[in-house]
Amino acid sequence: MxxxxxxxxxxxxxxxxxxxxxxxxxxxxxxxxxxxLPHQAEGSLITVNGKVIGSSLLGQDFAGDGWFHGRPSASNYDGLASGGSNLGPNNPALVAAIADRIAKVAAREGVAPARVPADAVTASASGLDPQISLAYAELQVPRVAAQRGMSEAAVRALVAHATTGRALGVLGEPAVNVVTLNAALAGRQ
Structure with missing residues (x-):
């Protein structure tokens, strides 16, 4: 007991x-x-000329050569269908899709296929990430500048403004928020 x-x-x-x-x-x-967290106080919605155009936390598709393009999305940027394609790295469908994306990005940017960064042709795990690498942003600068009649230096300044550093100063790589960057471009129209 x-x-x-x-x-x-x-x-x-x-x-x-x-x-x-x-x-x-x-x-x-x-x-x-x-x-x-900063988004709690200020919110993540991005407005241009008083109109909400997106969220700095969710990627979206931007059509046209005058915009920066984000990573591909397995869910077509649908927040209700967040997720990857679940295809393995040796899956023939994924290998073919990546090869097709490499060819399209290389043709659009006027570069050799070997210069296309991995994040330009592969989706993130959620399919909704708004960030791209600095390398992918830099690859797009000449096209966007030419389409918008801006100098490459002016476009690079906008890229620098939309770039975030490493988390906690050491985790990950610096990244460019495409939604924020394209909002800055839209505000210049």
Whole structure:
């Protein structure tokens, strides 16, 4: 009977500790982190001339040579269908799609297929990421500048403004938010 009472006491203490940690402290830490994020205060919606054109958190398709293009999306940028294609790297359909995308990007940008960055032809895991690599943005600068009648230096300045650094200063690579960048271009019209 003594061992049963000791076990019951230990179980009740563990229940109280788990309730405090998981039911109070963890949710409060999550709430504090959420309030500290910049998008909580300012929102992620992007407006140009008073009209909402998108979110800085979700990629979208931009048609036409006067815009920067983002990564391909397996869900056609549908936030309700977020996800990848689930095709493996050796799947013939994926290999063919990537080869087709490389040819299209190389032709559109007027470069050799070997110069096309990987993020130009592969979707992100969610299919909704608005960021591209600096290499892919730089590849598109001459086309966008020519289409918009702008200098390449002016377009590069907009790219620099839409570039975010590494998370926490060390994680990942700098990236260019295509939605923010194209909003800046739209604001110049």
């Amino acid at each position: 003594k061992i049963w009472i000791r076990s019951l006491g230990a179980s009740l203490r563990m229940l109280v500790v788990a309730t405090v940690v998981l039911g109070v402290a963890y949710p409060l830490i999550g709430l504090a982190a959420g309030l500290a």
